[in-house]
Amino acid sequence: MMVTVRQPVRIQFKVKRSEFIADLFPVQSRSEVEAVLRTRKKEHPKARHICWAYRLYHPESVVEYGSDAGEPSGTAGTPILHQLQRRNLVQCGLTVVRYFGGIKLGIRGLIDAYGQAAANAVDAAQCVRFVPVTQGLLMAPFRHIGDLNRIVSNLEGRIVQDLSGETIRWKVAIPDQVLEDFSRKIGEIPNTRWEKIEQA
CATH class of the missing domain: 3.30.230.30 (Impact, N-terminal domain)
Incomplete structure (x- = not known):
């Protein structure tokens, strides 16, 4: 392990x-x-x-x-x-x-x-x-903040950094084993984007 x-x-x-x-x-x-x-x-x-x-x-x-x-x-x-x-x-x-x-x-x-x-x-x-995670940037209008918080929390992800300005911009870490489920749920929320961050 x-x-x-x-x-x-x-x-x-x-x-x-x-x-x-x-x-x-x-x-x-x-x-x-x-x-x-x-x-x-x-x-x-x-x-x-x-x-x-x-x-x-x-x-x-x-x-x-x-x-x-x-x-x-x-x-x-x-x-x-x-x-x-x-x-x-x-x-x-x-x-x-x-x-x-x-x-x-x-x-x-x-x-x-x-x-x-x-x-x-x-x-x-x-x-x-150690639980392998994928980090990415989650972007959405503020009206979706409740739904996004719930999705990240329910899948045992975490907000690594809050970069929000006029819209939500969160750097989040999502466990690899639920990444497909996370991507699907995010895709169901209008005007919401998820971009993976490549680790150097």
Whole structure:
């Protein structure tokens, strides 16, 4: 069973005076991962390394990647990614910031330290069952707001973002298993459109 996280988790961990800060966080796309990485670099301008990994669900497969970010090949990104795989986590990323403490850890030491920092964050997280969803933009006149609220709620969807102005413009997430039913019901409401959003 795939799981995900709703809230970010931060764990600090020290090995031979090197400090590791692991952050597990929910994301929906590669572009969101990149935005988090930019934030981490601003938060930790003096850090020696900011290594990371992510796993994203797609209907055909799980897209995953780990980066050593300058550490020796295979010593950081792979052990971080392994911890996400261990719990079958998706729609999340994990960064591990390292502040060098003056003592070299060696290849084995780096693998163990990055893996342990990532494991600590994953084990501290409150995981929930992952339900695949499709996000899209729902557009309609305001006179249909009651019907649209009822449809989204009854199908266990959620309004991700309200972009309404003169008309309803909701970014909504609908469980894939009821997407066909959702599209049919939306199609029965006059002057209402539903456009899927492709995740980057």
